[in-house]
Amino acid sequence: MCVLWRCECGLVFADRAKWVDPYAASDYYDPAHQPIESYPLRPTATDRDRLSSVTRHVDRGRLLDYGGGLGRTALAAHQAGFEAIVL
Numbered sequence: 001m002c003v004l005w006r007c008e009c010g011l012v013f014a015d016r017a018k019w020v021d022p023y024a025a026s027d028y029y030d031p032a033h034q035p036i037e038s039y040p041l042r043p044t045a046t047d048r049d050r051l052s053s054v055t056r057h058v059d060r061g062r063l064l065d066y067g068g069g070l071g072r073t074a075l076a077a078h079q080a081g082f083e084a085i086v087l
Contacts, residue, residue: 012057043076051076
């Protein structure tokens with residue numbers, strides 16, 4: 001779960017005090033448990049759900065996906081009209 005806040009300047013950020021890491025399972029980064037990716041990449045329901053946590057607050061602008069892996073969530077953001085960057 002991620003609680004998002006917006007400051008008066010318009011910046012939206014995660015409340016790290018209330019952050020619950022959905023990827024904390026010990027096998028998340030285990031290569032033996034990773035799905036096979038097909039190309040071109042297509043956003044999944046999970047990616048669209050992640051994006052919905054942002055679009056509740058803003059509907060356009062720049063989005064930084066820090067630790068975005070292959071970039072499917074950033075791709076969903078791009079398709080929704082955001083300028084998305086993956087680091």
